[in-house]
Amino acid sequence: MRVIGQSQQAERALTALLSAFAFILVAMGFFAFIGEPPFQTLLAMVTYAVGDSYSLSESLVKTTPILFCALAAIIPARLGLISVGAEGQLYIGALVGTFVMLLAVPYGGWLLMPGILIGGAVGGAIWGWLPGVLRARFQVNETITTLLLNYIAVLLVSAAVYGPWKDLANLGWPATIAFPDASVLPFMFGTRVHAGLLIAVVAALSLQVLFRYSRWGQGLDVLKGNARVGRMMGLDFQRQAIIVMAFGGVFAGLAGITEASAIQGRLQPGISVGYGLTGFLVAWLAGHNALLAIPVSFLIGGLIAAGDTLQLFNKIPASSAIVLQGLLFATALAVPGLIRLWRARRG
């Protein structure tokens, strides 16, 4: 049995390697297509992603919200639910966390920071709980509701920062007052990388342990594989649907509040540059494995960060980073399929 496990792992590693190789080829093709020297541009990208401590730290800054959002998609996926709601949960997390900050600022104190983090987590959880209840009680498709709730969340944040929460000192710029230093997570190594990264990584590791070794995780496996059998064993799909949706929301909510407080310093529209959707894709690439989501998030985070820098120094259009990201997902999803097809043909 151990032998089977090892050969499977070897196969997975080989697939990953081939996918990476295919992506490099496709990416070089893309650079050539937009009239850049393919090899140099590729090298430049790697340098801008991990070449020096500044690049590395910027990659890690992007990694944090992506990993959080990936977890928000992975937890429901363990029950077989497809949630694309991380983006909305991120916004509501930021909104509720900011609300706590606005309430508590006059009092200050050490409770401020945990307070806004809990606010973020609760906000995200509510935005996951809602589609969870709709799914559990009324069989409303969770993918549709989470998608629609994303729009509502973004608009709610806009409404708040253009309206009642707008700081007049900003001279018309739609944003709240700045988060006071006491409310912001500590930064690490004197960079913009904040302790949220640590929270995300620890969360991912703990979740994977929960999935594998706890009665809860094993129950999710049963319910996902066959809900009828789960019911026979006394497991409750409805209840778990609500739990995983809300629990997933917690992490997207943390992404939102940490982005707003630590990276942007205030709540304003456009907290996220599609982290929710990126996280969803990362979750799929990682095969809904929370542990694998860590390196995959870093890879994508690096790609996005390098894309930003590339645009700055090499005058490559801003959208290239998004194109590259799309190419990465496309190859990563297509290559395993192509390998299977090739195998089947060979018999």
Place this chain on the structure above:
Amino acid sequence: MTGRHIALRGINKRFGALTANDDVDLDIASGACLALLGENGAGKSTLMKVLYGITHADSGTISIDGVQQNFRGPFEAMAAGIGMVFQQFSLAPALTVQENLLLASPTAPWLHVPGSRALTAVLEVLARLAPDIDPRSRVADLAVGERQLIELAKVLNLNARTIILDEPTSVLTPTETKRLYGFIETLVADGAAVIMITHKLADVEACADHTAIMHRGRMVHAGPSADLSRQQMVELMIGTASPATADRPSAPASTTPRVIVRKLAADTETSSVANIDLEVCAGELLGIAGVVGNGQTVLADALVGLHPLRGGDVIVDGHSVAWTPKPRIPDGRVAYVPEQPVHNAVVPDLDLSANLGMRSILQRRFWQFSRQQQDADARALLESADVRPPEPMRKAGTLSGGNLQKLVLGRELAGAPSLIVACYPTMGLDVAATRAVYRNLFEHLDRGAAIIWISEELDDLLDYAHRIAVLHGGRIVGVRDWASASRAEIGDLMLLGALPQCA
């Protein structure tokens, strides 16, 4: 119609350490029906999947009239006139019968116009095969037997001249089985070759000209059916000496009911049962006879507390099992073997160890860092239930149907339940496995369990049950003691719901 001859030579197929087909030869002649016999896991389905191009043999050849074939997939096999109806069906339940038929027809246009020529063409075979199925009904609403006929119509629409039926009768009612026999005869008379995988000797006697018998991956006999006696076939199939049929379990010692069902009523969207009154004593085997689709599924689910009741109650040892806060099977007190274990009792994506361990998932401690104990328990259970192969790490989805059935029986009957509800527990099992199931159930009877056994095999019910209740249209229309039960009477109750009026 020219007769053609298909020859399989030296077919080998391994799945990991398991040899499913070991150097198998088989000849298939047109204008004849060939029965492919063998116990569960003998490799029958695998051999036919090789012929149909779905599974690729490790070695061996297939030739048609001396020309070697190299099917890369079912499409090429279909083009060569080979069609297969699978054990697990491949119909789209949400679509109607005619939509399913059109989907499978290569000549159908992509736009389905009512009354089009393509539509009349695909419905022609169905009309001959099953005139009473409305082509506009949804597949989801049909009984298993009816679905199988649609699968068969699909294959025949492709002009198959060699038709493989994988255990077709295991899901059919006696009437449907008869009709299928008749249909096979027509096909054979037309010059087609029919290969029927089965382990029912009745099937062989009814329509097989030739018989091929497999045992543990090898072909152990092939020749005219008339060459072998029933006894010889059984011996070849199970490889050991003759199986004595099990004895009827001894009469229950007490007459005080252990399980009381009162005015039970429950509904699903498609079926309902009402006014069910039953009492079962300790050590008693109560059979429930009836044609599939008369409310068996919802009755069984309701009896074990899985389906909410509309009214009434189920009382086991003085406790209600139906009105619990959550639909679930009460721990230990009730055991349930649902129909179609592949769909209703196992998680195909999980391994055998997890599938066996999940029975007690709620009693487990929150953390389970080591599966050693669970795996060891699983290994022991797999051995004692004779599941092949007994590998705890194998995914349940890769087991053959009969072995899954054994797995579920082993899991559900492991404890000491007061009530056992078993739906078609021997469906798809071979002779030896069926005997093992009976023996297992009867041991529980001796221990004092009450068993409610839902079955369609009237002969088995008459042989083993202490009493037989007949379910028709969601009601119990009669209960007979085994001593006073007559086959004809119960058959009438099953089909008509009442005894014919005396004039």
